Amino acid sequence: xxxxxxxxxxxxxxxxxxxxxxxxxxxxxxxxxxxxxxxxxxxxxxxxxxxxxxxxxxxxxxxxxxxxxxxxxxxxxxxxxxxxxxxxxxxxxxxxxxxxxxxxxxxxxxxxx
Amino acid sequence: xxxxxxxxxxxxxxxxxxxxxxxxxxxxxxxxxxxxxxxxxxxxxxxxxxxxxxxxxxxxxxxxxxxxxxxxxxxxxxxxxxxxxxxxxxxxxxxxxxxxxxxxxxxxxxxxxxxxxxxxxx
Numbered sequence: 001x002x003x004x005x006x007x008x009x010x011x012x013x014x015x016x017x018x019x020x021x022x023x024x025x026x027x028x029x030x031x032x033x034x035x036x037x038x039x040x041x042x043x044x045x046x047x048x049x050x051x052x053x054x055x056x057x058x059x060x061x062x063x064x065x066x067x068x069x070x071x072x073x074x075x076x077x078x079x080x081x082x083x084x085x086x087x088x089x090x091x092x093x094x095x096x097x098x099x100x101x102x103x104x105x106x107x108x109x110x111x112x113x
Numbered sequence: 114x115x116x117x118x119x120x121x122x123x124x125x126x127x128x129x130x131x132x133x134x135x136x137x138x139x140x141x142x143x144x145x146x147x148x149x150x151x152x153x154x155x156x157x158x159x160x161x162x163x164x165x166x167x168x169x170x171x172x173x174x175x176x177x178x179x180x181x182x183x184x185x186x187x188x189x190x191x192x193x194x195x196x197x198x199x200x201x202x203x204x205x206x207x208x209x210x211x212x213x214x215x216x217x218x219x220x221x222x223x224x225x226x227x228x229x230x231x232x233x234x235x
Contacts, residue, residue, distance in 0.1 A: 091157075102172075
């Protein structure tokens with residue numbers, strides 16, 4: 001099974017500051033035949049289901065603000081919020097969909113300082 | 114609008130069974146794989162099971178293998194999860210989610226339903 005880890009466990013940043021979340025997979029999720037990274041990012045606010053932010057590691061879902069961006073390849077990935085807003089307070093999860101079981105990272109809680 | 118609505122959760126004693134359902138609308142159900150994901154109270158997300166569009170490919174987390182069975186009825190636009198031999202550690206909010214990739218179980222999950230709560234307790 002592919003194990004997903006995230007760092008930090010939580011972070012607090014001021015409004016307008018950059019927030020960076022790291023995700024690491026125990027094996028590569030880059031599929032060589034199509035050169036795509038099978039990695040997604042989700043945002044979950046209290047009392048709500050997760051919401052897709054990013055897929056293929058760096059493709060922003062329609063309607064997601066452009067302050068959210070994803071990067072990385074192979075085993076190391078990053079979600080960046082370029083200018084933190086109050087409505088971004090949430091838990092963020094990465095997930096690999098390269099192979100079953102489709103594992104999630106443990107989550108990173110983002111708060112406003 | 115793509116929508117997934119789960120039902121069937123409730124309070125059940127350890128060792129008993131429960132069947133969850135997920136009603137899909139707003140998309141061609143039999144074009145996509147669908148999945149169950151659970152979240153224990155205050156915890157993270159755990160993929161439980163997934164099924165391809167034609168039921169040919171099915172996967173389970175080790176934690177539920179041999180106890181849970183996923184199935185789908187494309188004529189009814191519905192997904193199911195039969196849960197047997199339930200344990201206290203199966204207590205969670207169970208979400209269904211659609212694969213984001215046409216015809217491929219290996220896709221991101223979007224959208225998600227609101228979830229149905231399963232509580233296993235005597």
